[in-house]
Amino acid sequence: MPIPKLIRGHLVYNRDATRLISRRGGYIYTEDGIIKKVLSEAEGMQLAEKGVQLEDFGDKILLPGLVDLHVHAPQYSFRGIGMDLELLDWLTTYTFPEESRYGDPDYAEKAYTLFADGLRNGPTTRACVFATTHVPATLRLMELLEERGMGAYVGKVSMDRDCPDAIRETVGGGLAAVRDWLAARQGGCLVKPILTPRFIPTCSGELLDGLGRLQREYHLPVQSHLSENPAEVALVKRLCPEAETYGHAYEKHSLFGGANCPTVMAHCIYSEPKEVDLMAENGVFVAHCPQSNANLASGIAPVRAYLNRGIPVGLGTDVAGGHSLSMFRAVTDAIQVSKLRWRLVDQSLSPLSFPEALWLATAGGGAFFGNVGRLEEGYACDLLVLDDSDLPAPRTFTAEERLERLFYLGDDRNVFAKYVAGNRVK
Numbered sequence: 548m549p550i551p552k553l554i555r556g557h558l559v560y561n562r563d564a565t566r567l568i569s570r571r572g573g574y575i576y577t578e579d580g581i582i583k584k585v586l587s588e589a590e591g592m593q594l595a596e597k598g599v600q601l602e603d604f605g606d607k608i609l610l611p612g613l614v615d616l617h618v619h620a621p622q623y624s625f626r627g628i629g630m631d632l633e634l635l636d637w638l639t640t641y642t643f644p645e646e647s648r649y650g651d652p653d654y655a656e657k658a659y660t661l662f663a664d665g666l667r668n669g670p671t672t673r674a675c676v677f678a679t680t681h682v683p684a685t686l687r688l689m690e691l692l693e694e695r696g697m698g699a700y701v702g703k704v705s706m707d708r709d710c711p712d713a714i715r716e717t718v719g720g721g722l723a724a725v726r727d728w729l730a731a732r733q734g735g736c737l738v739k740p741i742l743t744p745r746f747i748p749t750c751s752g753e754l755l756d757g758l759g760r761l762q763r764e765y766h767l768p769v770q771s772h773l774s775e776n777p778a779e780v781a782l783v784k785r786l787c788p789e790a791e792t793y794g795h796a797y798e799k800h801s802l803f804g805g806a807n808c809p810t811v812m813a814h815c816i817y818s819e820p821k822e823v824d825l826m827a828e829n830g831v832f833v834a835h836c837p838q839s840n841a842n843l844a845s846g847i848a849p850v851r852a853y854l855n856r857g858i859p860v861g862l863g864t865d866v867a868g869g870h871s872l873s874m875f876r877a878v879t880d881a882i883q884v885s886k887l888r889w890r891l892v893d894q895s896l897s898p899l900s901f902p903e904a905l906w907l908a909t910a911g912g913g914a915f916f917g918n919v920g921r922l923e924e925g926y927a928c929d930l931l932v933l934d935d936s937d938l939p940a941p942r943t944f945t946a947e948e949r950l951e952r953l954f955y956l957g958d959d960r961n962v963f964a965k966y967v968a969g970n971r972v973k
């Protein structure tokens with residue numbers, strides 16, 4: 548028998564993609580991990596009086612959990628260092644050597660425990676996570692996230708060229724490793740596997756062909772990187788001269804969206820019109836990672852243009868391209884870079900507002916996980932309870948202002964409680 552529960556707080560959430568709504572003393576009525584109803588004070592009190600279990604957070608702010616649509620777990624260990632290079636040199640100088648360490652189970656245990664604790668402590672409730680090529684370490688990462696109650700897609704990375712021996716697979720070995728990984732996985736329902744070809748420069752056509760076959764066999768979603776950096780885009784053009792665009796180089800192997808292949812691509816800063824057409828046609832999700840794009844001097848993605856085209860967009864931290872695992876930063880950074888882009892690059896694309904960026908971080912990325920990211924009946928009960936009592940001010944603010952201020956000024960310490968699928972995880 549599912550046990551119903553009431554969670555009470557000062558609700559502030561998106562009415563739609565551009566507007567917020569607030570409800571003091573609002574109640575979330577949840578059963579079996581799903582939101583059954585959002586209730587007014589009077590309705591909630593009635594149920595509480597009938598004896599339904601109540602968790603009351605008073606005037607603390609209650610909102611949907613945040614979705615990190617793109618993050619690299621093994622890179623958490625070196626976040627905040629090595630910000631002096633662009634993507635391709637950054638990968639060979641810092642990232643690949645670090646990821647090579649995850650063949651050592653002791654190192655992986657230490658590093659992934661720190662990552663999983665970091666994710667649990669912050670405002671993220673669901674994440675799309677890259678691991679490394681190593682199967683045992685990836686399985687352990689999935690367990691660590693599961694133990695902490697986090698919702699996640701986790702990908703064993705696939706790559707077979709242009710990287711150090713310690714993380715380079717053969718085509719046959721790499722495909723067998725994916726099968727081994729899927730077979731060995733202990734089936735949790737909140738942490739699930741996702742196919743993860745790293746990006747075109749490190750994946751041969753043969754490997755991608757095999758991954759496309761595995762995608763159809765196992766019906767797995769796909770995550771990768773797309774059009775992040777000018778030198779990377781030029782390299783893909785040299786590697787795949789036959790592909791019309793970078794996106795077509797994935798599409799050729801049936802790894803680029805469509806009804807049976809949910810796909811999320813990080814960055815999409817330099818997507819040319821034909822690539823954008825294909826993304827729109829195939830419903831490919833964009834994981835916009837503003838902090839990473841600033842740190843690696845990659846550029847600024849035209850998020851407004853994607854939204855105008857109806858392309859699904861969420862936000863990601865892209866640690867360690869991004870230095871912070873906090874989705875608070877992803878939201879405020881997305882707003883800030885959109886303003887710079889509007890001012891300096893293209894005044895026809897208006898900047899993102901706070902409600903819009905919040906929508907991307909909740910409903911936007913949440914849609915990749917199904918019914919996730921909204922305070923609505925039938926959606927997963929993923930909630931944040933935020934405490935702004937350590938952010939004193941000489942006057943009072945509206946609930947909407949309190950929320951915006953928490954995103955700009957807050958950090959993990961302001962995350963008072965957190966629920967994933969109805970379970971309290973912090």
Ligand code: GUN
Pocket residue numbers: 619634638642745746772775839865868
């Ligand atoms: N492209 C391929 N691999 C990576 C990575 O680890 N980080 C980022 N930002 N881009 C990539």
Ligand code: FE
Pocket residue numbers: 617619772813865868
């Ligand atoms: Fe990335």
